[in-house]
Amino acid sequence: MAYSGHCACGAVAIRIDGEPLVVRQCWCAQCQKLAAGGPTHNAIFLTADIEVTGEIASNRRMAASGRELAWSFCPACGTQLFAASSAGPHMRAVRLGLLDDHGLKPTIAIWTDDAPAGATIDPAMEQYPAQPPPPGAPR
Ligand SMILES: [Zn+2]
Ligand SMILES: [Zn+2]
Numbered sequence: 001m002a003y004s005g006h007c008a009c010g011a012v013a014i015r016i017d018g019e020p021l022v023v024r025q026c027w028c029a030q031c032q033k034l035a036a037g038g039p040t041h042n043a044i045f046l047t048a049d050i051e052v053t054g055e056i057a058s059n060r061r062m063a064a065s066g067r068e069l070a071w072s073f074c075p076a077c078g079t080q081l082f083a084a085s086s087a088g089p090h091m092r093a094v095r096l097g098l099l100d101d102h103g104l105k106p107t108i109a110i111w112t113d114d115a116p117a118g119a120t121i122d123p124a125m126e127q128y129p130a131q132p133p134p135p136g137a138p139r
Pocket of ligand 1: 007008009011012038074075076077078084
């Protein structure tokens with residue numbers, strides 16, 4: 001199945017030919033900044049399956065885990081597009097809000113120790129207090 005989507009203003013479009021490795025929520029403090037107080041919702045796809053058109057902008061920072069995180073957004077409207085970690089350059093965490101009619105549902109919540117008061121985390125989701133092992137890694 002292929003997924004497609006666009007930012008709020010339409011300047012950036014994405015097409016993905018593949019299925020996500022995992023779909024998860026991230027409640028880390030940085031994601032709460034990006035997501036206006038809630039978690040980010042991310043589908044992890046292989047970078048090679050993703051095609052992006054339009055101009056994008058990026059910021060980067062060192063995460064508490066010691067890896068460098070880069071997150072990209074539309075410079076025209078500010079929509080969050082996807083994130084990448086230096087620990088997994090072959091993967092991108094695509095923001096679910098970027099995708100149209102995707103039908104994807106998070107099954108894992110991570111960095112739950114950072115969740116704010118009043119956060120509602122579906123108990124049906126697998127939960128990690130901080131960074132989980134990368135998708136596909138032995139546990
Ligand atoms: Zn835009
Ligand atoms: Zn996060």
